[in-house]
Amino acid sequence: MAEIKAKVKIQIPGGAATPASIGSALGPHGVNMMDFCKQFNAQTAQRKGETVPVVITVFKNRTFEFIVKTPPTSELIRKKANLKKGSARPHEVKVGKLTQKDVEEIAKIKFLDLNAVDLVAATKIVAGTARSMGVEVLES
Numbered sequence: 252m253a254e255i256k257a258k259v260k261i262q263i264p265g266g267a268a269t270p271a272s273i274g275s276a277l278g279p280h281g282v283n284m285m286d287f288c289k290q291f292n293a294q295t296a297q298r299k300g301e302t303v304p305v306v307i308t309v310f311k312n313r314t315f316e317f318i319v320k321t322p323p324t325s326e327l328i329r330k331k332a333n334l335k336k337g338s339a340r341p342h343e344v345k346v347g348k349l350t351q352k353d354v355e356e357i358a359k360i361k362f363l364d365l366n367a368v369d370l371v372a373a374t375k376i377v378a379g380t381a382r383s384m385g386v387e388v389l390e391s
Contacts, residue, residue, distance in 0.1 A: 253310035256280060260306050262323070263291065265298030280309040287315060294319060302326055304364075321364050324380045327357045338385025347386045354378050354388055 261276045268291045270284040277284055287307070295303050304320040325337065332347035358373035367373035378388045
């Protein structure tokens with residue numbers, strides 16, 4: 252394998268990558284943007300409407316490989332609680348509620364991308380994100 256030139260982390264809507272949307276991130280590294288867009292869109296076609304984090308490894312010979320991650324925790328919380336956005340003042344104004352079961356479901360989805368040893372720790376991370384968005388986590 253060639254020597255690594257850069258690792259680029261970006262968030263792109265699933266199945267909707269265009270050279271214009273990724274140009275500022277990949278252009279400086281000399282990556283063939285159309286080639287990336289075709290591969291990314293093919294791999295994420297079933298995830299239209301979701302924000303898809305991707306880690307792109309760019310090599311010195313201008314080739315690349317990428318890893319698609321799970322959607323951001325905040326997006327999963329917004330979908331589960333049927334919210335458009337979180338609270339501007341999360342500790343004063345609550346905008347939604349989630350049950351402990353909902354938080355565990357999100358933690359299971361995000362587990363591989365979180366810095367957590369077990370599901371209990373992952374659940375605490377997700378619950379903290381929910382609280383910082385102004386979403387109340389109901390204890391069961």
